[in-house]
Amino acid sequence: MRPRHASRDALRAREFEAYVAGAGGRLLHTATLLTAEAPDDNPRARHLLTLALARTYACWDGLRGDDPYDRTRQYLASGFARGAWHRHGRLLRRRPHPGSPLARLSPRERLVLVLRLYEGVAEEQTAALLGLPAERVRAVYHRAMAVVLSPPRRPAGAVRDVQAARS
Amino acid sequence: MARMNREATVRRLLAQSPPPVPPELHAEAVRRGTRMLRRRELARRTMWLLLLVAAVVFVVWALTVRAWVEPPPGTAPPLTGR
Numbered sequence: 001m002r003p004r005h006a007s008r009d010a011l012r013a014r015e016f017e018a019y020v021a022g023a024g025g026r027l028l029h030t031a032t033l034l035t036a037e038a039p040d041d042n043p044r045a046r047h048l049l050t051l052a053l054a055r056t057y058a059c060w061d062g063l064r065g066d067d068p069y070d071r072t073r074q075y076l077a078s079g080f081a082r083g084a085w086h087r088h089g090r091l092l093r094r095r096p097h098p099g100s101p102l103a104r105l106s107p108r109e110r111l112v113l114v115l116r117l118y119e120g121v122a123e124e125q126t127a128a129l130l131g132l133p134a135e136r137v138r139a140v141y142h143r144a145m146a147v148v149l150s151p152p153r154r155p156a157g158a159v160r161d162v163q164a165a166r167s
Numbered sequence: 168m169a170r171m172n173r174e175a176t177v178r179r180l181l182a183q184s185p186p187p188v189p190p191e192l193h194a195e196a197v198r199r200g201t202r203m204l205r206r207r208e209l210a211r212r213t214m215w216l217l218l219l220v221a222a223v224v225f226v227v228w229a230l231t232v233r234a235w236v237e238p239p240p241g242t243a244p245p246l247t248g249r
Contacts, residue, residue, distance in 0.1 A: 013197070016193075016196075016197065017193055020192060020193040020196065021193070024188045024192055024193070025185060025188050026185075028185075028186050028188055028192070029185045029186060032186045033181060039184045039185065039186035039187075040186065040187065042186055045186070046189060046192070049192070050192065050195050050196050050199065051199065053192070053193075053196035053200070054195075054196045054197075054198075054199035054200040054202075054203060055200070055203065056196075056200070057196055057197055057199075057200025057201070057203075057204075058200045058203040058204050058207070060200075101180045101181060101183075102181075113177070113181075114181070117174060117177055117178055117181060118178070118181045118182070145173060145174075145177060148177050148180065149173060149176065149177065
């Protein structure tokens with residue numbers, strides 16, 4: 001009993017290490033896009049990814065041929081959605097980093113855009129993952145695309161200065 | 168066509184400046200994952216133990232009470248004394 005356990009543990013450790021080495025970079029990029037943090041200062045994204053990877057490690061033996069990447073992505077999305085919900089409306093909410101391309105989006109818009117466009121998850125799967133109807137996912141996606149592609153808003157002061165100069 | 172272009176633009180925007188992977192990511196994930204597994208194992212063992220204890224208690228109680236044995240008649244026959 002004991003040796004079989006040990007060999008299974010060793011196998012799992014080896015497989016998991018190879019998996020993290022291969023997919024870690026892309027997953028961390030996804031997490032950083034979700035949290036809209038700067039690439040070199042992303043404590044929230046690292047924490048999210050560590051938890052998602054730990055949950056993947058814990059269910060490694062039960063994957064039975066499923067893609068572990070899908071599983072980690074699912075944990076990442078659900079962890080982020082839960083975190084965003086808990087943080088909702090709190091005074092101590094971290095502001096998105098202005099350097100992130102998704103800084104002007106809401107957490108849900110970021111989630112949908114990143115899953116659909118960066119991760120290439122199909123619309124129905126995204127809907128199932130987030131527990132939303134597919135039409136809603138499409139609407140959020142289009143709104144997010146419009147916001148990202150629109151030119152950045154100028155600060156209120158600059159707009160006022162332009163108007164003052166015109167008159 | 169325009170939609171493809173828009174998607175390609177945003178995809179490019181998302182793909183730039185990937186963050187560096189911290190070296191302790193794997194070790195930390197394994198540490199937390201192992202802790203989760205251990206907790207899950209502990210919870211399962213506790214549940215089985217509780218179930219076993221409940222079964223033993225029930226068997227002992229049933230054997231002492233012997234609810235299936237007909238109780239002795241509660242009233243004695245009337246005494247017709249001489």
